[in-house]
Amino acid sequence: MALPKAKEDALAARLASLTLPAGKGWLASVRSEALSRLTAMGLPARRDEYWRYTDPTSLNAPAAPPAVRFEPGDEAEPFDGMDRLKIVFVDGIFDPAASDDLSLSGVTIERLALAGDTDIHWAQGLYGQLEARGQTPVARPLAALNSAFATDGVLIHVTGKAAKPVSLVYVHKSDTSDAILHHCVKLDAGACLTLLENGPAAARFSKVMEVDIADGAQFHHVRIQGRDHERRAVTHLFARLGAQAEMRSFTLTANGRLTRNEAVVELAGAEGRAHLAGATVGDGDFHHDDTVFVTHAAPACESRQVFKKVLMNGAVGVFQGKILVKPGAQKTDGYQISQSLLLDEDSQFLAKPELEIYADDVKCSHGSTSGAIDETALFYLQSRGVPRRRAQALLVLAFLAEAIQEIADEDIAEEIRGRLERWLARHGSTG
Amino acid sequence: MLEIKNLHVKLEEEDKVILRGVDLKIGAGEVHAIMGPNGSGKSTLSYVLSGRDGYEVTEGSAKLEGQELLEMEPEERAAAGLFLAFQYPVEIPGVGNMTFLRTAVNAQRKARGEEELSAGDFLKVVREKAKTLKIDAEMLKRPVNVGFSGGEKKRNEILQMAMLEPRMCILDETDSGLDVDAMKLVAEGVNALRSAGRSFLVITHYQRLLDHIKPDVVHIMAAGRIIKTGGPELALEVETNGYADILNEVG
Numbered sequence: 040m041a042l043p044k045a046k047e048d049a050l051a052a053r054l055a056s057l058t059l060p061a062g063k064g065w066l067a068s069v070r071s072e073a074l075s076r077l078t079a080m081g082l083p084a085r086r087d088e089y090w091r092y093t094d095p096t097s098l099n100a101p102a103a104p105p106a107v108r109f110e111p112g113d114e115a116e117p118f119d120g121m122d123r124l125k126i127v128f129v130d131g132i133f134d135p136a137a138s139d140d141l142s143l144s145g146v147t148i149e150r151l152a153l154a155g156d157t158d159i160h161w162a163q164g165l166y167g168q169l170e171a172r173g174q175t176p177v178a179r180p181l182a183a184l185n186s187a188f189a190t191d192g193v194l195i196h197v198t199g200k201a202a203k204p205v206s207l208v209y210v211h212k213s214d215t216s217d218a219i220l221h222h223c224v225k226l227d228a229g230a231c232l233t234l235l236e237n238g239p240a241a242a243r244f245s246k247v248m249e250v251d252i253a254d255g256a257q258f259h260h261v262r263i264q265g266r267d268h269e270r271r272a273v274t275h276l277f278a279r280l281g282a283q284a285e286m287r288s289f290t291l292t293a294n295g296r297l298t299r300n301e302a303v304v305e306l307a308g309a310e311g312r313a314h315l316a317g318a319t320v321g322d323g324d325f326h327h328d329d330t331v332f333v334t335h336a337a338p339a340c341e342s343r344q345v346f347k348k349v350l351m352n353g354a355v356g357v358f359q360g361k362i363l364v365k366p367g368a369q370k371t372d373g374y375q376i377s378q379s380l381l382l383d384e385d386s387q388f389l390a391k392p393e394l395e396i397y398a399d400d401v402k403c404s405h406g407s408t409s410g411a412i413d414e415t416a417l418f419y420l421q422s423r424g425v426p427r428r429r430a431q432a433l434l435v436l437a438f439l440a441e442a443i444q445e446i447a448d449e450d451i452a453e454e455i456r457g458r459l460e461r462w463l464a465r466h467g468s469t470g
Numbered sequence: 471m472l473e474i475k476n477l478h479v480k481l482e483e484e485d486k487v488i489l490r491g492v493d494l495k496i497g498a499g500e501v502h503a504i505m506g507p508n509g510s511g512k513s514t515l516s517y518v519l520s521g522r523d524g525y526e527v528t529e530g531s532a533k534l535e536g537q538e539l540l541e542m543e544p545e546e547r548a549a550a551g552l553f554l555a556f557q558y559p560v561e562i563p564g565v566g567n568m569t570f571l572r573t574a575v576n577a578q579r580k581a582r583g584e585e586e587l588s589a590g591d592f593l594k595v596v597r598e599k600a601k602t603l604k605i606d607a608e609m610l611k612r613p614v615n616v617g618f619s620g621g622e623k624k625r626n627e628i629l630q631m632a633m634l635e636p637r638m639c640i641l642d643e644t645d646s647g648l649d650v651d652a653m654k655l656v657a658e659g660v661n662a663l664r665s666a667g668r669s670f671l672v673i674t675h676y677q678r679l680l681d682h683i684k685p686d687v688v689h690i691m692a693a694g695r696i697i698k699t700g701g702p703e704l705a706l707e708v709e710t711n712g713y714a715d716i717l718n719e720v721g
Contacts, residue, residue, distance in 0.1 A: 414523065419560035420570070422520050423630060424548035424578035433573065437564025437613075 046081035056101035066155030073186035103217035103243035106269035123206040131218025145199035151192035169277035173303040189221030204233035209240030216241035226256035239265020254281035260288040282308030306340035316445035321354030328357035335368040350386035375405035477530035490694035506691035549581035553636035562614040621652030628659035645679040657682030677709035
């Protein structure tokens with residue numbers, strides 16, 4: 040079917056600013072397949088149902104709208120002091136000098152830019168594949184664009200228990216940088232990896248991560264998105280879980296003008312568990328969108344979606360979350376909660392929770408709420424001598440607690456709480 | 471300790487006058503009780519003293535050891551030594567009782583320029599005080615007042631009082647919703663805190679609490695004013711004859 044004229048023009052303008060990275064190996068062919076998917080779909084538009092609450096204009100634009108960097112002052116880098124294998128990208132380009140040696144017991148790590156030229160590679164069966172699968176029933180053109188044009192990324196193959204977390208650090212240097220990264224992570228049966236991500240990466244950042252989690256494997260993911268106030272980001276996490284596999288993914292977002300985080304998760308083997316959580320704090324010109332699609336394709340799997348947003352001074356939060364239970368996925372346990380705490384009347388939360396169930400013996404629940412800070416609780420705390428701002432911070436952290444609890448590692452959870460506390464102290468309160 | 475002069479208060483949202491000239495003076499170490507029918511303004515008095523939003527003071531003053539309370543933020547009043555035991559203690563999901571207590575204790579210490587208590591020292595003190603109030607470790611771990619029974623909530627209020635060591639304690643209908651045993655336990659907790667440097671204002675509907683917390687002075691409040699003041703016998707008189715006689719007598 041031909042694209043509408045407006046979509047065709049937008050796509051042509053965007054494609055004119057991009058070049059397919061050179062290469063002759065397996066990657067070249069999967070890139071061209073991704074490009075065909077993209078040209079068939081066109082770029083997202085506000086009129087598309089899936090983009091009703093988030094304007095993709097700045098994500099589609101041929102050039103990245105500029106964004107100045109955030110100066111964290113004396114605050115330590117995220118995950119600082121943790122024993123981890125650091126892989127650094129500056130404006131979307133791998134920085135070998137700042138990165139650790141890529142060898143790690145239980146894990147093989149390669150750069151996409153180098154591994155793509157071989158004739159045969161394990162990533163051939165993953166790169167662009169989960170993304171392509173994730174295009175139905177809802178189109179995700181920006182993910183296809185990423186698969187076609189990603190300039191760098193890592194291919195991580197986990198064969199055993201990773202000796203330490205792999206930490207992807209995205210440094211933003213140029214005010215006009217436009218980074219496209221694509222990572223593949225493959226966990227063999229019974230393997231185990233903690234993957235950390237942090238940093239803004241660029242003025243505009245597009246990132247796709249495809250994760251294949253084989254039977255009994257465990258994938259833990261914690262991400263702290265960049266704090267640059269003007270940065271824009273669109274990210275996709277595609278994951279497929281085998282039998283008794285486990286995935287936990289948590290994202291902290293503070294600041295950023297526009298963030299769209301999509302997660303597409305398929306529970307393909309029995310008794311898999313997928314937990315997706317996010318804690319978001321936004322002040323002012325801030326638009327944050329969590330779009331989540333969890334498919335239960337096998338029996339006795341458990342999924343949780345826990346997304347909490349604290350919004351002030353006109354910040355906007357979006358949640359589109361779906362649980363699809365396929366025929367035969369009996370004994371499914373699906374849970375979804377999305378909540379916002381609006382600290383003033385200017386801020387906004389838009390939520391679209393969905394359940395679609397084709398099995399009859401399932402337990403699925405979803406809830407979405409939007410509320411203000413509890414003034415009675417605030418007074419109670421103050422009457423015990425807790426200053427108003429501190430009291431408000433305590434209540435905000437309490438509100439976010441359910442999402443933070445989804446982090447398996449207590450030290451990381453503590454770091455996240457500390458970061459939130461400091462953010463709240465800086466951004467203060469209304470009233 | 472506490473001196474209230476000609477206090478007039480109306481609701482902020484509507485033009486409804488609640489307190490119409492309250493005068494009250496409580497000396498150090500004294501226990502005063504305020505009794506009165508529903509709607510007489512007893513609870514409003516406790517809220518206005520502790521600084522809750524929604525009330526407008528149109529006239530008068532309330533001084534704690536010479537410091538004007540009405541100009542302070544609620545947390546400043548607490549640091550100055552005022553404590554209100556709530557009629558309906560507030561549930562705060564997600565905030566652990568222990569975190570809450572420690573935050574409160576240290577916030578007050580900081581406000582007074584004292585050193586904060588270390589986690590170890592705090593734990594020691596809180597365990598000891600909780601034990602006398604029959605508050606177990608489990609209750610300390612749970613979120614503030616969440617899933618607590620009526621009695622547990624009130625005991626938790628007294629625990630906060632014991633930890634914060636205020637000089638002026640206001641107990642707002644602390645007996646409401648308690649059975650006799652729970653009331654006794656709460657009263658024992660309060661009595662243990664009585665001292666020469668600490669005063670109490672006990673607000674109650676019924677005389678029965680005053681069997682356990684013996685007041686020095688009893689005030690009867692009606693229509694936003696204190697209409698009669700006497701000794702403990704005044705409470706017994708109310709118990710026997712109700713408020714009607716006193717209201718008639720005062721006119």
